[in-house]
Amino acid sequence: MAQSAVKKVVLAYSGGLDTSVILKWLQEEYGCEVVTFTADIGQGEELEPARAKAEAAGVKEIYIDDLREEFVRDFVYPMFRANAVYEGEYLLGTSIARPLIAKRLIEIAAETGADAISHGATGKGNDQVRFELGAYALNPEIKIIAPWREWDLLSREKLMAYAAKHGIGVEQKREGNKSPYSMDANLLHISYEGYDLEDPWTQPGDAMWRWSVSPEQAPDQATEIELTFERGDITAIDGKAMSPAEVLAELNRIGGANGIGRADIVENRYVGMKSRGCYETPGGTIMLKAHRAIESLTLDREAAHLKDELMPRYASLVYNGYWFAPERRMLQAAIDESQQVVNGVVRLKLYKGNVSVLGRRSETNSLFDESIATFEEDAGAYDQTDATGFIRLNSLRLRVAGRKRG
Structure with a gap:
């Protein structure tokens, strides 16, 4: 230039x-x-x-x-x-x-x-x-x-x-704050690269991590929380309304205290090389688990499956820097439309590095119909004999091919 x-x-x-x-x-x-x-x-x-x-x-x-x-x-x-995760982990x-x-x-x-x-x-x-x-x-x-x-x-x-x-x-830096790693932090995560992490076989020392205790050192008593969703976004924790930044900061605090959110990854950079990095994303780990839980209750099956098919492409667009590209905007519009019904509450248990779903409910948008799903008598809500024709139609091509092979 x-x-x-x-x-x-x-x-x-x-x-x-x-x-x-x-x-x-x-x-x-x-x-x-x-x-x-x-x-x-x-x-x-x-x-x-x-x-x-x-x-x-x-x-x-x-x-x-x-x-x-x-x-x-x-x-x-x-x-x-979008439930975006790059290469299954990041x-x-x-x-x-x-x-x-x-x-x-x-x-x-x-x-x-x-x-x-x-x-x-x-x-x-x-x-x-x-x-x-x-x-x-x-x-x-x-x-x-x-x-x-x-x-x-x-x-x-x-x-x-x-x-x-x-x-x-x-x-x-003061002696107690020295770190040999290249670190990048924001409200969503903190990353560590370089130094001994350049050898993918080397286990990072426990002193490296800044936001979370190790799962072994996490409390023996589980922490339970309830997250309220409106149009796919968390708006309250345990019934207390919070701004988006407040939600993430609080989930980071709670998750880190329970040893949640550590990841050790070898990823494929867009410029062509593989890179090893370690990440702490306690709040994001909780958010992802809870979001998928409320979607499981409120999203139509085919809409949910289509979202899962689109997610790896969406994640790659974000990873590679195409946030403002028309294809990311197009995907976002479809994703946001799907989230209009993603409303409700998810109850979670946080325990020694794990996030478990204890319950989920949606007063207005749940597609779960107990009268149909029950293993007990359903009083005619679902005619089980309908499955015979359903299976015969879906197996037609398999039966035709089987006869040809026979």
């Missing part, structure tokens, strides 16, 4: 080593004005220090936005209506946060008159794809600067040397 073509850039900025170096590098290499954007999506860290660091670097326009409610309401909840915690950040980067670029955005994703990962596909979908003319694909600062040692040379303060 012609560096002279960029006058102002919006940087997705955390205030950590990578983005602090990127901020200075953009000023030096592109000679442009930098706007910083820091998103609070529930990572549980104090974000105001990022403001002080940006100010010290000469940044005049600094955005620190609380996006927690928008994140859960407009991104996490729609995804969970609840897409990092994937679903990227389109929101891309959206806000583009909005801030428009507000500030910036002609470019920048991010700290590396050239090996999925996040670069997610950020940039989202950005281009929302503003096809935006310029994107991805320093990791341009510079030669490809190690922590080189980044530290650059920071020292340019007087960039890098805060050292």
